[in-house]
Amino acid sequence: METILTINNLTKKFGYLTAVKDLSFTINKGNVYGILGPNGSGKSTTLGIVLNVVNKTSGDFSWFEGQTTTHDALKKVGAIIENPNFYPYMSAYQNLKLVCRIKGVDYSKIDEKLEIVGLLDRKNSKFSNFSLGMKQRLAIASALLNDPEILILDEPTNGLDPQGIHQIRSLIKQIASEGTTILLASHLLDEVEKVCSHVVVLRKGEKLYSGRVDEMISSHGFFELKSVQHETLISFLQNNPDFISVKEEGELITAFLNEPMDASTFNKLMFEKGITLSHLVMRKESLEEQFLKLTDNN
Structure with a gap:
């Protein structure tokens, strides 16, 4: 099975605080992985490190079995780790055109990705008129423009109403069913149980469990x-x-x-x-x- 991301003994300290402690796990192609833990358990820090926006203290990680540099590997990664950041006065299509320029992607991809996230009929609507759920779906369309091998999402349903949550979870399942590997961080047990095939459970930066979701809940009752x-x-x-x-x-x-x-x-x-x-x-x-x-x- 092709390995997309390997994390070995990763540690991150902020002064006296250890946010991630000696963390190791592997992400293989074609699965939906959840990093599960309460707020402050090190989920976002771990994602930040592998996306090169947070410096690690010790340990290491490698993308695609170490066959490429992190810089080149990240061209094959789509990620949303902060609130969607688009120009409010521009339409969905215009915002995605800007992303295409930054990523060096052809504009022909825009309609294709807007259709995947169910926003093609709103392509000419201003971002400022979008609901929170629509903004999140546009962010996912943006992250998919470069046809990534892995999509990374940090708390993808945060702040959404029940309908928005359902739409995002259905979208994640749909994207995964078409072969894209997904890694999402969540503090919601329900989210991981409904969406993920594998889970890494963190508490205070330490791994408590790593493996299949169905094996975690396959106790004898x-x-x-x-x-x-x-x-x-x-x-x-x-x-x-x-x-x-x-x-x-x-x-x-x-x-x-x-x-x-x-x-x-x-x-x-x-x-x-x-x-x-x-x-x-x-x-x-x-x-x-x-x-x-x-x-x-x-």
Whole structure:
């Protein structure tokens, strides 16, 4: 599989503050990667470093398996890491003409990219008349003008209303389905779960997890339980290797599975042990629960 970006032991310090600490991960062609973490976790700093707008303190990164300089590699990258910056009194088309001149791209690309982002019918409208979602889509059209191999987006749905969020997420999926690799930074678990195939979880600049989203949430799930024999049930669960951990919240017991087990098998086991259940529900962990588990005690 072709590697687009490799990051090795990357560290960035701002005085006494370590924004990124010993970070390593790889981006392969054809996937949608999310860098997930709360504000201040080092997402934007990491993107800034690989885009050559922030100087690293130590470690290194390489584009396209080190076959090219960073300067030349960035000609194959499309990025939006700040608020869209266009001339308000000019039309969408006129603004993109300026970008074409800067990037050395033919004007014929403009209509093609405006169609992708659903703004072709507004090509002659002034930027100042665009909604926030339309401005963000125009920025994506701008980033796509040079037909990049990878599109980098920093918090692409920030500040948008639900309709705008839906449009941007659908657009990201559409662009990815046509073969463009995407790297996006987000503090929204929902965004990463719905859009990304891979995720890098950061907290205070450190990597907590890197891998496929579906593998992160492919735990064996958990049972929600209630029984009048509360203490007996707790004791059984805590001493059973089939369960990785047990939580109590009032009468509700949550038992996290270490091995696959369905509800009927567990119910039969309880019956054999003489424990009567008044409540038994099996659930799968969401990305949010996995994320909270990862970031807990760190």
